[in-house]
Amino acid sequence: MKNIIPPVKGTRDFYPEQMAVRTWLYATVRRVSESFGYQEYEAPILEALALYAAKSGEELVKKQSYVFTDRGGEEITLRPELTPSLARMIAQKQGELALPARWWSFGPFWRYEKMQKGRSREFFQWNIDLLGVNSAEADAEMVAVAASFLKAVGLTPEKACILVNDRRFMEAEFEALNITPAMKTEVSGLVDRREKMEPAAWEAYALEVGLSPAQLEGLKNLLADKEAWRRSADLVRLFAALKALGADEYVRFDPNIVRGLLYYTGTVFEAFDVSGSVRRAILGGGRYDNLLKDVGGEPLPAVGFAMGDVVIGIILQELGLIPTLATSPASVLVTVFSAELQPGSLALAAELRRAGLNVNCYPEPVKLPRQFKFADRMGMRVVLVLGPDEAANGNITVKNLSSGTQEVLKRTAVLEAVKRILEKS
RNA sequence: GUGCCUGUAGCUCAAUGGCAGAGUCCCUGACUGUGGAUCAGGUUGUUGUGGGUUCGACCCCCAUCAGGCACCCCA
Structure with a gap:
């Protein structure tokens, strides 16, 4: 130093x-x-x-x-x-x-x-x-x-x-x-x-x-x-x-x-x-x-x-008049479960970006707690998980960080679900 | 350029001249696919720098550097 x-x-x-x-x-x-x-x-x-x-x-x-x-x-x-x-x-x-x-x-x-x-x-x-x-x-x-x-x-x-x-x-x-x-x-x-x-x-x-x-x-x-x-x-x-x-x-x-x-x-x-x-x-x-x-x-x-x-x-x-400003411009984190599933996560993130969302995709397959913690520290509001179970069934887990609730959805329903969570502000 | 105050862990701060500490943060675990809460454990230092006094200095003295506050001026 x-x-x-x-x-x-x-x-x-x-x-x-x-x-x-x-x-x-x-x-x-x-x-x-x-x-x-x-x-x-x-x-x-x-x-x-x-x-x-x-x-x-x-x-x-x-x-x-x-x-x-x-x-x-x-x-x-x-x-x-x-x-x-x-x-x-x-x-x-x-x-x-x-x-x-x-x-x-x-x-x-x-x-x-x-x-x-x-x-x-x-x-x-x-x-x-x-x-x-x-x-x-x-x-x-x-x-x-x-x-x-x-x-x-x-x-x-x-x-x-x-x-x-x-x-x-x-x-x-x-x-x-x-x-x-x-x-x-x-x-x-x-x-x-x-x-x-x-x-x-x-x-x-x-x-x-x-x-x-x-x-x-x-x-x-x-x-x-x-x-x-x-x-x-x-x-x-x-x-x-x-x-x-x-x-x-x-x-x-x-x-x-x-x-x-x-x-x-x-x-x-x-x-x-x-x-x-x-x-x-x-x-x-x-x-x-x-x-x-x-x-x-x-x-x-x-x-x-x-x-x-x-x-x-x-x-x-x-005087406390500065509003709370978002730390991360992206409110959505796509996690990476494993090296094998990383391409899937990248594709999911890209798909959501094409739909107009700001999306942060975790850059390496480290353990999930670390990725969730990162999302929390960055002030993000939604975390998506694509693990073996989801991949096998064409699903994505969508977790709302503010409420702590999550649901497993068909991949085609993810965009709308994420948008709904973000709209609730 | 002038005067006053302060320098200790990444951050906020303790420590009668006598073993350098706490909180926070971070890391690990409780919880092998889930953050923020809680609990347990762990890492973190040339005490700004250089001299001096002393058996012994974070503490006292001198110098120096850095920062803060006030003056001057100005957004």
């Missing part, structure tokens, strides 16, 4: 059991995305480093990206996020795409991070975006998709919520406090950090950044004001649309949500697990109206969000 080369730090081996969970998550994401009419797409996993240099944020590009130089001397990165690739794909075909575009994707991403709960270096992320519309209703649809997902995986409004804010609104409020545009980014960072710092330390930091005591007081009042959204026409429209979409029970205004990525220009939102064993966002996103122009396309407004598989996986696991 000592000689085994371990997996690369931060990666996960997906054994069949875990792969089944990932596939289930992917299927759920697909169902929710498609229910709103979104189309699946995929981008390259390798991208030029330059694609991210402009807009993703210093931390993400300089410290968290896997970068290497390829044999042609190009600086290549394993993609740390998808949005810049999406922006490029849209920009390249802007003249010929049917807009607005509703696109979604689910695939691997890499970030060189310190390992801790909810964070790995290779993770799988759902991205979903609505491009070509700038309206509160478009933002509301995106939030409603997120709410629809939470509902689909069994996270009720008591267990999870989506916190919403608007950067344009916050900037207007900053302006009302005489916070200069030059200080905007710093103050946003300040807001982003508030939950994580001691109140006294946070206030000291605020004054250090350059806020006057009066501005700090105003900022604290703003961040505490859960009704402040009523002063924003956009947010009022957004919440009205969410109510019409039936997603409002998941959604709350929260002026503390600003998000780190530089390219967000308007609505921003994050979903959290309320019970909170993981103090990280389940998903996060917002409006980014300048990104297409910034990667060299025609200006095109857009809104979207991303969800990593790690945090949601932990939460669903802890």
Whole structure:
């Protein structure tokens, strides 16, 4: 065991059991995305480093990206996020795409991070975006998709919520406090950090950044004001649309949500697990109206969000919301009684497969208890036995593993009998 | 990059500085053509690694590696 080369730090081996969970998550994401009419797409996993240099944020590009130089001397990165690739794909075909575009994707991403709960270096992320519309209703649809997902995986409004804010609104409020545009980014960072710092330390930091005591007081009042959204026409429209979409029970205004990525220009939102064993966002996103122009396309407004598989996986696991998934894709095992009867078992298995069943035929004539135990461990539901007695009379023994009952049937009746057992689920 | 905690059987974990153990899993049998239950028996270790203290170290000390948690950032 000592000689085994371990997996690369931060990666996960997906054994069949875990792969089944990932596939289930992917299927759920697909169902929710498609229910709103979104189309699946995929981008390259390798991208030029330059694609991210402009807009993703210093931390993400300089410290968290896997970068290497390829044999042609190009600086290549394993993609740390998808949005810049999406922006490029849209920009390249802007003249010929049917807009607005509703696109979604689910695939691997890499970030060189310190390992801790909810964070790995290779993770799988759902991205979903609505491009070509700038309206509160478009933002509301995106939030409603997120709410629809939470509902689909069994996270009720008591267990999870989506916190919403608007950067344009916050900037207007900053302006009302005489916070200069030059200080905007710093103050946003300040807001982003508030939950994580001691109140006294946070206030000291605020004054250090350059806020006057009066501005700090105003900022604290703003961040505490859960009704402040009523002063924003956009947010009022957004919440009205969410109510019409039936997603409002998941959604709350929260002026503390600003998000780190530089390219967000308007609505921003994050979903959290309320019970909170993981103090990280389940998903996060917002409006980014300048990104297409910034990667060299025609200006095109857009809104979207991303969800990593790690945090949601932990939460669903802890809340027992991951369904029991079949271990074996085949629910039927054909046993092999002896070397002489093995061809008969192979033929029986093949016959059932031709009839559309998934069938596992034991690969060697070992003793029956072992084969039954294997069927049990694999979660199979029906075991077929073709032994000397059956062979002599043209019969097959059909055993129902869930009930423990079995019957000896004519071979021609086996298919129907197996189907009946499987249908009973 | 900073701080704290943890490394013992495949897995989960015990063991006042004094013979390294239990549960689980696995294997065998009770049951030679039947799994999941029960019972009996059995296998499983360089105690992360390297030094030191000691008559004696899983235990104490130092170093190192790995993992976890928090900070930073973020899905």
